[in-house]
Structure formats: structure tokens, C-alpha cells
Amino acid sequence: MRHPRSIDLVQDSGTQFDTETIALLPEWYVLEGVCGKCGHVELIGRRQITRRFGEHIRLPEIARKLRCRCGNKGNNILRLGVLPR
Numbered sequence: 281m282r283h284p285r286s287i288d289l290v291q292d293s294g295t296q297f298d299t300e301t302i303a304l305l306p307e308w309y310v311l312e313g314v315c316g317k318c319g320h321v322e323l324i325g326r327r328q329i330t331r332r333f334g335e336h337i338r339l340p341e342i343a344r345k346l347r348c349r350c351g352n353k354g355n356n357i358l359r360l361g362v363l364p365r
């Protein structure tokens with residue numbers, strides 16, 4: 281399993297995390313949604329996602345399900361962050 285060392289937020293390019301489901305994501309990762317329209321950033325609770333969509337949802341699919349408070353549903357970006365340890 282790959283463990284990027286960086287504590288920076290990494291943008292999901294759609295390649296590295298393509299086959300990763302949220303169940304496989306190490307627990308020190310946090311998810312953040314970024315609105316493609318208004319730029320609003322919001323932390324996404326993992327439990328929220330697993331409760332709603334199950335733990336086998338793939339990360340790129342989560343990005344597609346994001347909905348911003350501005351009403352934007354498309355071109356939202358899912359970012360992964362690593363909690364400092």
C-alpha cells in the first residue's frame with residue numbers, strides 16, 4: 281500500500297486514487313471537497329460518506345457526489361489531506 285509522506289494536500293489527479301475505496305484509505309487521511317465554481321472548501325467526514333454510500337465507494341465517485349452550498353454539483357474536486365502526526 282502506498283503511503284505518501286507529504287503532509288501537504290494532494291489533489292486527486294484521478295490516477296493515483298482511481299481504484300482506492302474509502303475503506304482502503306488509511307485513517308490519517310482527511311477528505312476535503314473543493315467547489316469548482318465558488319472555491320468553497322469543506323472538510324468531509326469519512327463516517328458521513330461510509331454511512332451514506334458504503335465503504336466501497338471509490339474516491340473519484342465521491343468527488344462526483346459532492347454538492348456545494350452554492351448549488352454546484354459538477355466539477356468539484358476531492359482533495360486528500362494527511363493529518364500531522
Ligand SMILES: [Zn+2]
Pocket residue numbers: 315316317318319320348349350351352
Ligand atoms: Zn460552490
